[in-house]
Amino acid sequence: MTGAQTQGTMSPGLSKVVDRAKQDPNLRFNSLAHLLDLQVLEQSYGRIRNDAAVGVDDVTKEQYGQKLEENLKDLHERMKAGTYRHQPIRRVHIPKAPGKTRPIGSRVSRTRSCRARCAK
Numbered sequence: 001m002t003g004a005q006t007q008g009t010m011s012p013g014l015s016k017v018v019d020r021a022k023q024d025p026n027l028r029f030n031s032l033a034h035l036l037d038l039q040v041l042e043q044s045y046g047r048i049r050n051d052a053a054v055g056v057d058d059v060t061k062e063q064y065g066q067k068l069e070e071n072l073k074d075l076h077e078r079m080k081a082g083t084y085r086h087q088p089i090r091r092v093h094i095p096k097a098p099g100k101t102r103p104i105g106s107r108v109s110r111t112r113s114c115r116a117r118c119a120k
Contacts, residue, residue: 011040045068056090089105092104
C-alpha cells in the first residue's frame with residue numbers, strides 16, 4: 001500500500017493493534033475509535049483531496065475546514081462515545097464506454113477523516 005505509515009510514525013495505541021494483528025491474523029477488532037485523537041483526525045483531514053466530491057451532506061472539504069477544530073472535536077467525542085454513525089454514501093454514475101456507466105461513491109467529509117486514518 002503506498003503512503004502507509006510505519007510503526008515509528010504511528011500512535012502507540014495503533015502500533016499495538018498492528019502488533020496484535022500480525023501475531024493473530026484472524027483476530028477481529030470491534031472498534032479502533034478509542035485509539036484516535038484530535039491530532040490524528042486533523043492529519044487525516046489534511047490527506048483528503050482538495051477537489052474531492054461532496055457527499056450526501058453537500059459539504060466540501062473547504063466548508064468542513066472552516067470550523068475544523070469544532071467539527072473534529074464533535075466527531076472525536078461521538079466516536080469515543082460510540083454514537084458516531086457514518087452517513088450514506090452518495091452514489092453517482094459516471095459515463096464510460098458508449099452507452100455504459102460506472103458507479104462511484106462519495107463519502108461525507110467527516111467520514112473521510114475517520115476512514116482515512118483507520119485505513120492507515
